[in-house]
Amino acid sequence: MKFHVLTLFPEMIVQGLSPSIIGKAVEKNIIALDAVNIRDYTLERHGKVDDAPYGGGAGMLMQAQPVYDAYRAVAGDRKIRTVYLTPQGRRFDQKMAREFAGEKEMILLCGHYEGIDERVLEEIVTDYVSVGDYVLTGGELAAMVVIDAVARLVPGVLGNGASAQEESFHNDLLEYPQYSRPEVWMGKSVPSVLLSGNHKEVEKWRLEQSVERTRTLRPDLYRRYEQRQRLIGRLSKDKRNQIPLMECLAGGQGRIVGTVGEDVAVYHRESGVCMIKASSAENGRYLLGVCPQEARRYLVSRDFMRNLLLERGYRELLVCRQFLYTRKVPLPVRHKDIRRLDAESLSCIIALCGMQNRAYLKERLCAGALYGAFVEDRLVGFAGVHAAGGVGMLYVAEDFRGNGVGASLESYVINRMLERGHIPYGHVEPCREAALRLQEKLGLYQAGDTFYWLEKQE
Numbered sequence: 001m002k003f004h005v006l007t008l009f010p011e012m013i014v015q016g017l018s019p020s021i022i023g024k025a026v027e028k029n030i031i032a033l034d035a036v037n038i039r040d041y042t043l044e045r046h047g048k049v050d051d052a053p054y055g056g057g058a059g060m061l062m063q064a065q066p067v068y069d070a071y072r073a074v075a076g077d078r079k080i081r082t083v084y085l086t087p088q089g090r091r092f093d094q095k096m097a098r099e100f101a102g103e104k105e106m107i108l109l110c111g112h113y114e115g116i117d118e119r120v121l122e123e124i125v126t127d128y129v130s131v132g133d134y135v136l137t138g139g140e141l142a143a144m145v146v147i148d149a150v151a152r153l154v155p156g157v158l159g160n161g162a163s164a165q166e167e168s169f170h171n172d173l174l175e176y177p178q179y180s181r182p183e184v185w186m187g188k189s190v191p192s193v194l195l196s197g198n199h200k201e202v203e204k205w206r207l208e209q210s211v212e213r214t215r216t217l218r219p220d221l222y223r224r225y226e227q228r229q230r231l232i233g234r235l236s237k238d239k240r241n242q243i244p245l246m247e248c249l250a251g252g253q254g255r256i257v258g259t260v261g262e263d264v265a266v267y268h269r270e271s272g273v274c275m276i277k278a279s280s281a282e283n284g285r286y287l288l289g290v291c292p293q294e295a296r297r298y299l300v301s302r303d304f305m306r307n308l309l310l311e312r313g314y315r316e317l318l319v320c321r322q323f324l325y326t327r328k329v330p331l332p333v334r335h336k337d338i339r340r341l342d343a344e345s346l347s348c349i350i351a352l353c354g355m356q357n358r359a360y361l362k363e364r365l366c367a368g369a370l371y372g373a374f375v376e377d378r379l380v381g382f383a384g385v386h387a388a389g390g391v392g393m394l395y396v397a398e399d400f401r402g403n404g405v406g407a408s409l410e411s412y413v414i415n416r417m418l419e420r421g422h423i424p425y426g427h428v429e430p431c432r433e434a435a436l437r438l439q440e441k442l443g444l445y446q447a448g449d450t451f452y453w454l455e456k457q458e
């Protein structure tokens with residue numbers, strides 16, 4: 001991703017970000033940062049870029065011409081998302097950061113003095129964005145806030161370990177308190193549970209702390225959290241059918257976009273998947289209406305839902321049976337050399353299974369969600385966790401099939417899911433007989449309706 005910043009103080013942007021992780025990512029060419037000095041584009045002598053406002057009043061305004069020419073020098077005839085940092089803008093938040101992270105390129109425009117001539121703003125700005133309610137001397141710090149928040153979402157900027165951490169991030173909850181050495185500082189001890197070595201107790205304590213902090217400090221976030229927990233409680237009465245929805249909510253990545261009675265639509269933004277539980281076509285129609293525009297895929301489990309989507313021009317991707325692993329005990333893994341894969345394995349994966357689904361596999365790889373089986377350092381198979389939470393993507397090299405590599409891979413992924421407190425589930429097409437047999441062999445049982453995956457036609 002490329003950030004262009006139009007500013008009177010380019011060194012503020014470049015030097016401000018260069019010591020940080022964002023600066024390292026620039027050095028590694030994972031992102032690009034191009035700070036453009038608006039003053040370089042003035043046609044007036046002495047580098048003048050400002051003038052007094054018509055109608056009078058205090059202070060000066062940045063003039064339209066240098067801003068426009070700097071913009072054209074960057075954008076040419078291309079249409080690029082252009083953000084003006086201004087106190088009048090929409091408040092910047094994590095959702096907006098995610099949206100911007102989907103762009104290939106963006107332009108950030110920083111104001112100075114009393115602001116910028118309205119006419120050039122009308123001409124070039126696509127988004128007005130504010131970082132908060134306080135007076136600043138210029139838009140540069142605001143632009144740096146936006147760049148920092150957006151850039152860290154670009155795959156590779158934080159590296160594998162950190163992006164995997166987001167998986168366990170309890171959305172809607174504030175962070176719990178943390179402690180490091182020494183054990184006693186200024187007479188204050190580290191809470192004893194953290195020294196107990198009991199992983200389960202530690203997790204429980206941390207969740208309690210997060211919940212309590214959120215309840216007292218951020219009642220707005222807490223309401224969302226409570227609504228989600230209540231829904232998970234209701235869905236758990238129909239676990240066999242509702243595991244994907246429950247998992248998506250429990251993971252903290254699913255957003256409830258609508259409810260009618262006992263029915264609900266949940267949007268999983270990372271995968272662009274909408275999951276709908278509807279008990280009637282009427283409710284289904286309503287819930288489809290409230291799903292976000294950007295939803296690319298739907299997971300539904302009733303014929304009338306499937307038909308509603310087909311009527312709306314969606315394409316059927318898969319018709320699946322659902323398998324659940326409801327025991328808590330880890331599965332034995334016979335194949336010894338299985339490891340988490342990183343972005344460098346992409347070429348091995350493509351060599352193994354061809355180019356199909358390349359973009360999706362790359363995305364899962366960068367998210368740290370794929371695991372590989374090796375024989376003498378050769379990748380002979382892989383499996384992982386889908387963006388929406390299911391276990392799958394199982395593939396074994398033809399000359400290694402029938403050796404239990406597939407069973408080991410799936411068992412390994414299931415064990416990782418169990419460690420993180422998930423209920424492992426998978427969707428398998430009825431025609432894939434080997435995969436169906438494997439599910440039974442591993443002790444997963446078929447549960448619930450037939451599930452339909454449908455995709456928006458591009």
Ligand code: 4FN
Pocket residue numbers: 085086087111112113114115129130131132133134135136137138139142143
């Ligand atoms: N600020 C307020 C009201 C009126 C003016 C300001 C103010 C920099 C060019 C804009 C400020 C805050 C958050 C950009 C503030 C932001 C700016 C931002 C910003 C110089 C004109 C100015 C009521 C919000 C206190 C100066 C409120 N996010 N004017 O600060 O650019 O992006």
